[in-house]
Structure formats: structure tokens, C-alpha cells
Amino acid sequence: MSTIAWIALGSVAAWGWLLLGQGFFWRTDQRLPRRADPDRWPSVAVVVPARDEAEVLPLSLPSLLAQDYPGPLEIVLVDDGSEDGTGDVARALAVRYGGPPLTVVSPGPPEPGWTGKLWALRHGIARARARGAAEESRGTACAGGPEYLLLTDADIAHEPDSLRELVAAATANGLDLVSQMARLRTVTPWERLIVPAFVYFFAKLYPFRRVNEPGARTAAAAGGCVLLRTELAARARVPESIRQAVIDDVSLAGVVQRTGGRIWLGLAERVDSVRPYPGLADLWRMVARSAYAQLWHNPVLLAGTVVGLGVVYLAPPAAVCAGLFAGDAAAGLLGAVAWATMTATYVPMLRYYRLSLWQAPLLPFTASLYLCMTVDSAVMHHRGRGAAWKGRTYPRPEVAPER
Template sequence: MGQTARVSAIVWTAVGSLAAWLWLLLCQGFFWRTDVRLPPRTEPDGWPPVCVVVPARDEAGVLPASLPSLLAQDYPGRAEVFLVDDGSSDGTGELARELGRRHGGLPLTVDSPGEPPAGWTGKLWAVRHGIGLARARGPEYLLLTDADIAHGPDSLRTLVAAARTEGFDAVSQMARLRVESLWERLVVPAFVYFFAQLYPFRRIGRKGGRTAAAAGGCVLLRADAAERARIPDAIRHAVIDDVALARAVKSGGGHIWLGLAERVDSVRPYPRLHDLWRMVSRCAYAQLRHNPLLLAGTVTGLTLVYLVPPVALVVGLATGGTAAWGVGGLAWLVMTGTYIPMLRYYRQPLWLAPLLPFTAFLYLLMTVDSAVQHYGGRGAAWKGRTYARRNAVPDET
């Protein structure tokens, strides 16, 4: 009797999981599709001036693979690059100047704003300084890009063409992250998949819609839209600055767009699980606004949606419960099918798709660890800086 009750409970829980997956499949903005890309380029009437702002802290290891790609942009209008050295200790600023002399291309200015004042994260203080330098040149657009992002030679041209012809105030591309090590293969595509599930790209691009997000590695922003939204001052202590930026622009009436990139790539390696764990856990609890109830709901949701299907399948096969393994297997199949497009985008083998429950379990542990670090006073430490303030977050520049 007791075993029958337990199997019945598993069946009904699996039914709930399957219902959740059917809703995600059909009603969550088709988040699982990967065809939200920049529209085919249409040449605008003119090419406005653009300033590129690159905040950088201890990035000597990646600059040789990223900065030359910015300097080599094939842009018909006036453009220049401002790299802001955020107190680096590894010679980032000196290396940037040397790369500028060696590669030529777009004009490069390297400067440093000094340590951020109270209430500012290092990255946003550097962005503020870079925007201040850029505004003296009178740009129509600002390209905010991270120091680990390599751009194809037509990246700036394509971004500006889309913004000009489609009327976007902010155009952001989710850079293709590096996927080479085993752990990168397991974790990175799922990272983008989960992001798209939270912020469906199709909804972001709708005028008047409430969903707003951006990918901080590549954001082209109209200068006047940035001024109206008081970027970055209005988000100086934002928990997740790219999402906060998009919300500020959209709440001010701006039209924003986010999609997957074709030739915008992150060159930062995360070869070990420890590296990826640190990347996720440093801001996972911040995403939940440091709210224990949201944390409990997230853990419950991840368990129901991602962990229940394989458990129900295994229990059903072990006990002969046809309903348990049938419903659990169907939910797992839907889950696997929604993950396949992201694996194809990342050019990864499809046998990774059924392993999504394992990856989701890792993310569950990372999220819990993020909360533990927060309450232990270690959650806001990054690159030698610790932010004691609840609403502060370390910068990954």
C-alpha cells in the first residue's frame, strides 16, 4: 500500500512536470528557438559616428585575441575605441597601447578612472568614465563591449545598420561563448538556454512589452537613449548590469533588441568546473534579488521541471509503473527536444541533450552556493574587490 502511494505521488508529480514543459514549449515566447538573429543588413542613408567603450580589469590574457578585432572594424563612418583600464595589476593598459601601436586601425584611447567611489561597481565606474570620454566626440551610438569579446570585421557595421534601419535604441548580441573543454560543453550552452528561458528574445524585441534584457558583452546603444535613461548612473550598483541597462532603456520608451550572435565570440576560457561554478554562483542569488523565498521557489521549480522526469522514468522502470515511466519519459523527451537547437547553435553533439537534467542539477547547486556565499559575506568578491553592500555586485571585465 505504501509503495503504491509513493508511485502514485511520483506519477502526479511527473504529470505536473510534463504540464510545465508543455507550457514552456508553447507559451514561453518559443525561447528554445535559436533563429532570433540580426535582420539581413540594409545599408542606412548614412553612417553615424560611433564610440566603442571597453571596460577592462586584469585582461592581459585575452586582449591580444579581442582588442585587435575592434581596431580592425570595417566601418564606413567615424569610429574610435576607448579602453578604460579599471585598476589592473597585470599591465592591461600598457598592453592595450602596444596592441594599438602594432595593429593600427581605429583610433584607440586608453585611460583609467581610478578606484570606484562607494555605491559603484568597478565595471560601471569604468563604463561611466569611457562614456564621458566618448561624449566629447559627439557620437550618435555607443558600443559597450567587454574586453574578452572578439568581433568579426563587419560587426560594428551590422549593428549600426540594424539599429538605424529598424529603429532600435539598443541592439545587443549574445556573444557565442567558448565551448572546448568537457565542462564548457556541459554547462555553457545550458547557460544561454536558461537565460533565454528567463528572457525570451522574441518578447524583448516587442515594443511596449515588459520583458527586457541585454547581453553585456555587446550592446550598441543610442547616445541620446543612454542619456535619457541616465546610463550608467541609474544602474551604478545594479545587481546584473546588462539586464538593468535594458530595463532602464525600455522603461524610458526605448525600443531594444537581443539575439544570438553570428560573429561575436567570447575568448575567455572556463576550462574547469570551478571556473564555471564561480561565473554562475557569483551572481545567481543576485538574480533572485537576495530573496530566500525566491531561492526556495527556484530550487523547487528546477527540481520539478528538470529533475522529476528522469527520476520518474527510473522509478517507473524499477517498479513496473507504466504511468510513471511513460509520463516521466515524455517530459524528459520534450525537455531534450527544446535543448537540441541550442546545442546545434553551439555546434555540439546531440548526445549532450539528454544530460540537461544533470546540468540543471549543477545550476541548482550553484544557485544555493551563491546564497551561502552571500550570507557568508563572500558573494560579492571579484578580481581583488569585495563589495559589502547588499546591492553591489563584482565586475567581470
């Protein structure tokens, strides 16, 4: 066989293993587990880190203010050095829509060794617990402040029963962390092309089924929507123990798991991101800011990733072309088998996003874009720009987080 045929054979083998041996990552049936109303609804504090989010807050914050939750509930929005009036917008929305009490805090710039979001979460959690302690002293709250924390991003909109369902799932199944991957926006052509693949690749790295198995070694969460038991957060020293993490959601799940907590991760049905990524440049920045951090800033892992993406995603269409235009029948057949398998694994994600299934064969092109984004992420890191987000750049952590 020709060289391209041998590479295509390797791609077929890789897809055979991915199809059956990687936790059935391509399935989209991991939704909230069994729910049952508890005898007593625990107290919850919603913590929302927000930096320059005045544009999206009118689309997301009212959904938190409208939560139909039977237990004690408060919202703490952390204005993380915003320059667009984020805090004022939040206060105005609270006055307009009513709902649970909302507090806006401004912690100031993060101290050295902290990423901005985790610095904001630190102060939001501390404020919620301090308020809970004050109410406890008056006999109006449970010991230790809120029993659960809902950590949710400023661009995440929740259906009215979202919190109720999260708490019902956590209490019914003895879970310390329940996280849902919010349904991201897919309005523009670039969003429809790139966003479903983002979730697909994430699920391949962290198969949800493996995360959710009792005693699992795989840990992951989706930072936009995380319900966390406060007692476990204190025991795991969250967020201090992960203060340098750029990929904070995966790090959070890891430290909770290592502390003995039970975690669950799945796709959301009633939790949506309202942040627009209208063009390729917007999506490129979103992916590239953390792609190299996902590889622990390791050039060897980067090289392996580039080769792996080439063999798994790019070799099949190249082999098909070799079969069609160079008469290499073996390469063409093997490439077609690999490409068909790849396409089939992508179909469930497109169905979840309610997108045309004709997009599935384009996955090699989308993967090539992700390959370029990953390389660009490494280049930016070595140029000293690291993981950049809203005017902040985070270098490689001085001490690598536990994996």
C-alpha cells in the same frame, strides 16, 4: 497514482507550458534584424571596460582595431585598476595593428555604491563624449559627441563587419539598443556541458522573441555586445541610474525600455567570447557570482527556484527510474514524456553551438549543477562574500533596482 507519478504529471504540464507559452524561448532564430546601409554612417565610440585582461586582449582587441566601419570611430579602453599591465598591452596592440584611435583611461577605484564595470563604463562614456565635444568645437564631429556607443567586454572578439552590421540594424529598424549574446567558448568537456545550458536558461528567463516585440514588458540585453544610442543613454542616465546593478546588462535594457527606447536582443553569429573556462570550478564561479542576485537576494524566491528546478528538470529522470526499477508504469511513462520534451527543447541550442545532439538528454544533470551553483551563490551572499569578481565583492544593493 503514486506520489512520484503525480510529480511527473506536474513536470509534463510544466514542459507543455514552457514549450508553447514561454515565448518559444528554445528557438534560436533571433538573429540581427533587417539591415540597410544608412545615408550617413553615424559616429561610434567603442567603450571596453577591462580589469586584469592582459591575457585575453591580444585575442580580442585586434578585432576592434580591424573593424571595417565607414563612419567616424574611436575606441576607449578603461583600465579598471588592473595589476597585470592591461593598459600597456592595449597601447602596444594599437601601435602594432593600427586602426581607429585608441585611448586608455584609468578612473581609479569605484566610489561607494558603484559596481566596478559600471564605474568603468561611466568614465569611458564620459571620455568619449568629452572627446566628441572637443572635436565638435573644431567642426570635425557631430553635436554631442558620438551618436552611438558600442559597449563590449574585453574578452569579446568581433568579425570585421560586426559594428557595421549592428549600426545598419539599429538605423534600419529604429532601435535604441541592439545587443547580441556572444557565442561563448566550448572547447573543454565542462564548457561543452555547461555553456550551452547557460544561454538556454538565460533565454528561458528572458525569451528573446518577447524582448524584441514592440511595446514588450520583458527587457534584457547581453553585456558583452551592446550598441546603444548616445542620446537615449543620456536621457536614461546610463550608467548612473543602474550604478549598483550586478546583472548590469539586464538592468541596462530595463532602464532603456522604461525611458521609451526600443531594444533588441538575439544570438550572435560573428561575435565570440575568447575567455576560457576550462574547468568546473571556473564555470562555477562564473555562474555563482550573480545567480542569487538574479533572484533579487530573496530567500523565498530561492526556495521556489530550487523546488521548480527539481520538478521541471530532476523529476522526469527520477520518474523514469521509478518506472524501470519499481514497476511504477504511470510514473515511468509521464517521466519519459517530460524528459523527451525537455530534450527536444535543448536540441536547437546544441545545434547553434555545433555540439553533439547526444548531449541533450544530459540536461537534467546540467540543471542539477546549476541548482547547486544557485544555492552556493546564496550561501556566499549570506556569508558576506556576495557577488565576487576579480578581487571585488558586491553586497546586496541598498535600494533594489526597478524590475
